[in-house]
Amino acid sequence: MLDSPPKKYFPFRVAMNSKLSRNADLLSRSLRAVWHPCTQMKHHEQMPLVPIARGDGVWLYDFEGKAYLDAISSWWVNLFGHANPRINAALNDQLGSLEHVILAGFTHEPVVRLSERLSELTGLSHCFYGSDGASAVEIALKMSFHYWKNSGQTRKQGFVSLKNGYHGETLGALSVTDVPLFRDTYAPLLRQGTQLPSPDWRSARPGENAEDVAVRAAGALETHLMAEHMRTAALIVEPLVQAAGAMGMYHPRFLREARTLCDRYGVHLIADEIAVGFGRTGSFLGCEQAGIRPDFVCLSKGITGGYLPLSVTMTTDDIYHAFYDDELTRGFLHSHSYSGNVLACRAALAVLDIFEQDDVIAANRAKSLQMSGRCREIIQHPRVAQFRNTGMIWAFEVATKDPLFARKFSRSALDRGMLLRPIGNTVYFMPPYVIAEEHMDMLVEATCAILDDVQ
Ligand SMILES: Cc1ncc(COP(=O)(O)O)c(C=O)c1O
Numbered sequence: 001m002l003d004s005p006p007k008k009y010f011p012f013r014v015a016m017n018s019k020l021s022r023n024a025d026l027l028s029r030s031l032r033a034v035w036h037p038c039t040q041m042k043h044h045e046q047m048p049l050v051p052i053a054r055g056d057g058v059w060l061y062d063f064e065g066k067a068y069l070d071a072i073s074s075w076w077v078n079l080f081g082h083a084n085p086r087i088n089a090a091l092n093d094q095l096g097s098l099e100h101v102i103l104a105g106f107t108h109e110p111v112v113r114l115s116e117r118l119s120e121l122t123g124l125s126h127c128f129y130g131s132d133g134a135s136a137v138e139i140a141l142k143m144s145f146h147y148w149k150n151s152g153q154t155r156k157q158g159f160v161s162l163k164n165g166y167h168g169e170t171l172g173a174l175s176v177t178d179v180p181l182f183r184d185t186y187a188p189l190l191r192q193g194t195q196l197p198s199p200d201w202r203s204a205r206p207g208e209n210a211e212d213v214a215v216r217a218a219g220a221l222e223t224h225l226m227a228e229h230m231r232t233a234a235l236i237v238e239p240l241v242q243a244a245g246a247m248g249m250y251h252p253r254f255l256r257e258a259r260t261l262c263d264r265y266g267v268h269l270i271a272d273e274i275a276v277g278f279g280r281t282g283s284f285l286g287c288e289q290a291g292i293r294p295d296f297v298c299l300s301k302g303i304t305g306g307y308l309p310l311s312v313t314m315t316t317d318d319i320y321h322a323f324y325d326d327e328l329t330r331g332f333l334h335s336h337s338y339s340g341n342v343l344a345c346r347a348a349l350a351v352l353d354i355f356e357q358d359d360v361i362a363a364n365r366a367k368s369l370q371m372s373g374r375c376r377e378i379i380q381h382p383r384v385a386q387f388r389n390t391g392m393i394w395a396f397e398v399a400t401k402d403p404l405f406a407r408k409f410s411r412s413a414l415d416r417g418m419l420l421r422p423i424g425n426t427v428y429f430m431p432p433y434v435i436a437e438e439h440m441d442m443l444v445e446a447t448c449a450i451l452d453d454v455q
Contacts, residue, residue, distance in 0.1 A: 022051075022063045023051050023062060023063040027051055030049055031044055043407070047407060047410075050068070050414060051063055052068075054083070055070070055081075055082025056082055056083055057083075057432075057434055058070055058081055058082075058432050058434060058435050058436075058439050060074075068414065068417055068419045069418050069431075069439055070419045071418055071419055071429050071430070071443055072419060072429070072431070073302075073306065073430050073431060076243065076275050076280075076302070077301045077302060077305075077306035078302075078306030079278060079279070079302045079306065079433050080305050080432060081432050081434040082306075082432075084434075086350055086354060087304075087307055087350045087351065087354075089350075090349065090350035091307070091343060091350075094343055098342050099342055099343055100338065103129065103340040104335060108340075108342050108345075110342055110348075111129070111340040111342070113345075113349055114127070114345045114349055114352075115127040117349070117352050118299070118314060119314070121352075122293075122314055124293070124294075124296075124297055124314035124315055124316055125314075125317050125320070126315050126316070126317070126319075128315070128332065128334075129310065129311065129312050129336075129340040130300075130336050131310065131311060131338045131339070131341075132168075132309050133167075133168050133173075133272075133275075133300040133301060134167070134168025134169055134170040134173040135170070135311055135336055136272075136274060136298035136299065136300050136312060136313045137170075137173040137176070137236070137270075137272060137274075137298055138168075138170055138172045138334075139298075139313040140236070140272075140313045141159060141172050141234065141236070141270070142172070143313065143315065143319065143332060143334075144159075144233045144234040144268045144270065145157060145233050146323070146332060147233075147319050147322045147323070150322045150325075150330050151322055156230065156231060157231065157233060158193060158228065158231045158232045159175070159193045159194075159232070159233060159234055159236060160193065160194045160196060160221070160228075160234070160235045160267075161176035161177070161178065161194075161237070162178070162195065162197070162198045162217075162237055162242070163195050164179070164198045164200060164246075164248055165178050165198070165236070165237070165242055166178075166179050166182075166238070166243065166245055167236060167238075167274075168274075169182060171186070171189055171190060171191075172191070174186060174190055175192075175193055176193055178195045178245070179245060194224060196217070196221055196224055197216070197217045197220045198217060198242060198245070198248060198250070199213050199214040199216075199217035199250035199251065199254035200213070200245070201213045201214075201249060201250055201251065202248060210250065211251045211253050214251040214252075214253040214254035214257070215254075215257065217250075218253070218257030218258060218261065221235070221257070221261055222257075225262075225265040226265070229265035229266060229267055232265070233267070234270050234295075235258060235267055235268070235269055237254075237258065237269070237270070237271060237272065238271075238272050238273075238275065238276060239255055239271050239272075239273055239276055239281070239285065239286030239289075239290070240255070240281045240289060240390055241276050241280075241281060241286070241390050241393055243275035243276065243393070244275070244423070246395070246423045246426040247423070247426055247428045249388050249390050249393075252291075253290070255286075255292055256291065259290070259292040259294070262295075268296060268319075269295050269296075270295065270296040270297075271285070271286070271287050271294035271296065272298045273287070273297055273298060273299055274300045274301050275301060277297070277299045278299070278302035278351070278355075279302070279364055279391070279392070279433070280391055280392055280393060280430070281390050281391040281392075281393070282361070282364065282365065282390065282391030282392070283391075284355075295315060295316055295319060296314065296319075297313070297314045298311065299313075299314070302351070303351065304348050304351060305350070305351040305354075307344070308341065308343055308347050310344035310345065310347075363433075364391065364392055364433055367392065367433070368392055370437055371389075371392075371394065371429070371435075371440050372389050372394070374441065374444045375387065375389075375444060377448050378396065378444060378448060379396070381451050383398050383451055384398060384399075384451070385397045385398075385399065392431070392433060393428065393429070393430050394428060394429045395428035395429075396426070396428075397425055397426055398422070398425045398426075398427055398451065399425075400455060401455075405422065405424075405425050405454065406423065406425070408454045409422050409427065409454050410422065412450045412453055412454050413446065413450055416446040416449065416450065417442075418442075418446045418447075418450075420447070420450075427447065431443070
């Protein structure tokens with residue numbers, strides 16, 4: 001595997017007309033035919049799309065051979081690099097026998113093995129499969145509501161979430177999301193819920209530390225649940241890091257308190273580990289760092305190492321058995337055509353093999369320290385504040401008055417061969433776990449140069 005490009009940022013610019021025109025051709029065809037996600041398409045009049053021809057480890061290459069270090073793991077999905085030989089081999093092997101089969105009424109080896117292994121890792125014994133993160137969240141919300149209905153507690157219909165939380169873009173997931181940019185336009189379509197103060201330590205009052213903020217947020221949760229638990233089905237949280245909420249990080253104490261309160265008041269705890277599961281925070285699940293087991297865990301993104309869309313909502317025996325009945329409608333009649341797709345499950349098994357064989361959680365602990373050590377120059381930069389790190393996530397705020405800062409920063413990063421997408425004025429790194437020390441050096445050096453350039 002080609003681990004790093006031969007030269008520093010721009011390894012080889014092949015001046016071949018056919019390849020150059022392939023770049024340009026793909027750009028114009030894409031702008032005509034593809035409606036790109038999370039994008040005001042008109043902005044591409046100024047900010048060109050980046051056509052990608054191939055990937056290799058942490059690198060993405062365009063058709064001219066220009067390399068980009070994928071410092072955000074292609075929207076937080078890629079764990080072990082692009083075109084990973086071990087995941088490739090597993091998929092090639094699987095392609096020879098079975099690509100997909102309906103999961104209603106049928107089953108297959110990869111989905112059974114994956115469910116067994118995930119259960120061992122999480123302590124939650126039942127796996128319900130969807131295709132992306134938002135569908136896993138919809139499943140958890142519907143299951144929680146339906147559990148209480150099956151249990152005769154029909155008033156428990158409400159959901160509680162945290163300020164600055166993000167759980168996806170479908171209507172149910174957006175109803176428990178608090179990112180105004182994504183939510184406000186669709187507000188009339190959304191279900192009313194309650195959003196409580198976030199334990200994000202950036203909201204610390206003078207004299208408070210991260211744990212104090214967590215305890216204060218738990219206090220607000222207690223006040224709410226005391227009054228509303230009869231009407232509340234579940235609390236949904238992103239364990240330890242509110243990723244789309246500009247990488248807000250918090251003390252695990254909040255999760256411990258939330259578990260206690262949910263038990264006390266008979267409310268489900270849904271851990272949305274879609275962004276932070278699979279080792280991102282330094283443990284396989286973020287919840288492990290609080291020593292708690294949620295009632296539901298949602299997993300996606302890293303589950304297939306960034307290869308194929310797959311998500312899973314995992315839950316307990318107790319919840320599963322509330323649906324187990326002769327009556328059809330007491331069952332969970334939810335489905336997605338690609339639920340438990342064979343190839344995706346096989347990729348996920350290859351990902352779990354890598355975790356085991358390479359002792360990834362321990363290896364990442366060392367990598368996290370290496371990267372944090374290298375970030376000293378960033379921390380000392382006069383425009384940088386609130387530098388933070390959890391596991392394999394780093395983030396900091398940049399002083400700027402420019403509302404277009406994020407776009408300009410991304411553009412400058414691309415020019416320097418880095419794929420970075422700040423959220424507002426928060427710059428973050430969420431690289432694939434195969435990032436090596438030389439890549440860390442390149443990333444930090446490029447980031448400091450961009451901080452000097454982009455005001
Ligand atoms: C915590 C969390 N939940 C849910 C989602 C939605 O996942 P997807 O984009 O796969 O629908 C995301 C996506 O970023 C996320 O970060």
